[in-house]
Amino acid sequence: MPANVLEQAFYKTLQGFPILAGQLKTADSGRQYIEIDKDNLNMPVYTDTHCDLEYSVMHKSGFNLYKLPMDLNNESGVPIPSGLVGGKIVPAYFRIFRFKNNSGVLVYASIAHYITDGYGYSRFMNRWAETAKSMQQQSQNKTTPLVVRQYIHDRSFHDNYRSSETTALSASVVESATASSGWFAKWLTWLAPETRGRIFKTLSNATDRSCSYFHVSSKTLEDLRTRVQACAPKGTRYTINEVVSAFLVIVVGQAKEKANAEWWNRPVPQILRTLSLNRLGNPTGMEFIFNVNVRPRVSHPEANNYMGNMVETGSLSATRSQIHQVPEDETLSALALQIHQATVLSTNKEFIGQRGYLMNSKPEYCMWPTWWFATGSKKFAVSNQTRFEHYGMDFGAGIPSMVRQGPHAFTDNLYIMPDHPDTGGFVFEFMIPKDVETNLIRDNRWMKLVDRYGSCQ
Numbered sequence: 001m002p003a004n005v006l007e008q009a010f011y012k013t014l015q016g017f018p019i020l021a022g023q024l025k026t027a028d029s030g031r032q033y034i035e036i037d038k039d040n041l042n043m044p045v046y047t048d049t050h051c052d053l054e055y056s057v058m059h060k061s062g063f064n065l066y067k068l069p070m071d072l073n074n075e076s077g078v079p080i081p082s083g084l085v086g087g088k089i090v091p092a093y094f095r096i097f098r099f100k101n102n103s104g105v106l107v108y109a110s111i112a113h114y115i116t117d118g119y120g121y122s123r124f125m126n127r128w129a130e131t132a133k134s135m136q137q138q139s140q141n142k143t144t145p146l147v148v149r150q151y152i153h154d155r156s157f158h159d160n161y162r163s164s165e166t167t168a169l170s171a172s173v174v175e176s177a178t179a180s181s182g183w184f185a186k187w188l189t190w191l192a193p194e195t196r197g198r199i200f201k202t203l204s205n206a207t208d209r210s211c212s213y214f215h216v217s218s219k220t221l222e223d224l225r226t227r228v229q230a231c232a233p234k235g236t237r238y239t240i241n242e243v244v245s246a247f248l249v250i251v252v253g254q255a256k257e258k259a260n261a262e263w264w265n266r267p268v269p270q271i272l273r274t275l276s277l278n279r280l281g282n283p284t285g286m287e288f289i290f291n292v293n294v295r296p297r298v299s300h301p302e303a304n305n306y307m308g309n310m311v312e313t314g315s316l317s318a319t320r321s322q323i324h325q326v327p328e329d330e331t332l333s334a335l336a337l338q339i340h341q342a343t344v345l346s347t348n349k350e351f352i353g354q355r356g357y358l359m360n361s362k363p364e365y366c367m368w369p370t371w372w373f374a375t376g377s378k379k380f381a382v383s384n385q386t387r388f389e390h391y392g393m394d395f396g397a398g399i400p401s402m403v404r405q406g407p408h409a410f411t412d413n414l415y416i417m418p419d420h421p422d423t424g425g426f427v428f429e430f431m432i433p434k435d436v437e438t439n440l441i442r443d444n445r446w447m448k449l450v451d452r453y454g455s456c457q
Helices: 003-014 055-060 118-139 155-161 168-179 183-190 193-206 218-229 240-264 268-273 329-346 349-361 364-375 434-442
Strands: 023-026 032-035 045-050 092-098 105-111 210-216 285-292 312-319 379-384 413-418 426-432 452-455
Touching (some): 003 045, 105 118, 210 434, 240 329, 240 379, 312 329
Parallel strands (some): 379 413
Antiparallel strands (some): 023 032, 092 105, 210 426, 285 312, 413 426
């Protein structure tokens, strides 16, 4: 991938995604928005560097980003200021690493979640790849014109789904939002974004977390889904995502509870040294959050062109008795049914509209969960990334040999990624405390599903 072509294609693509050069602003009303000022653009960081590593070394390590000569851990979904740009929050980071002897290239990309979600990230990356490939073909006198695409960046897009009247459903959404937006969340919202980012950065760096991945074959997951489906109520069809999430409620929940019990038995000096926000929380259970693919579930013809945040989440408040169940087919079916019902609710149009309104107009609504995921908590989030065409990106040298989420600022998260098409199956990338990871690896019920595992760091 020639450096000049890659860079030119990047800035050409950026013209269709002006929101990536915007600044996070807060209006007097408290509404947060992205300001795009052509005279004062907040440009993404873009660098192209050589590193003294052979591609084979990185490939063998599973593309362990910690082997690179630069700290990438702080450029993540939480809007965090970087010393590279004088403490100002930058919307995105793109870094190209060219390996020794021109043996390969690594493209590192990170876009702040306040700008877009995983779908918007995927659209940008695939468009960048399309553009770079087209430019190279044109230089070789091949004619493959780019398909014209129009993207929507207006964050009021959610208003298409808002009801003009307050119904019982939208009222319940408002009530749940109010319950999670106390004085502390409002104080965080009141802070300047740069100050809030520094707080998140400090707490995130202090959290003990480990990045690891586990590969599971497609057949293994389909076999599990088929067994659990046999126990489902008539007329209900579980997805693999719902069944896997049900399994994780039990094995991750138990791994976290064991780690917490072991942690509390440490000497007092250790407790004082590692002040434990991630060890506190609801002692009666755990909150599991599942990102839901909304765009194909709504009827608006432009939904697939909307690049703002349209992430909807279903949640399950698992009790301790649910967490301590044996993951048999019937118990998994009961949990999968709850997750299925939460998914159906989160894709209700009125819910989407009301939640979008709250996210844009009442930022304290999302501040509390952001705080908990930056510091760690008795919550766990599952994000299925298999729909984002990660292996559709061809910059002109073929599709990627490997795609990884890599380390990031959030803890207590799982990303489900597709593996390379030649391999098939799925990669489960966990960002969890090290002691939780240790307990997960000791759980034979989980490890029986896994073909192989390794560390991302």
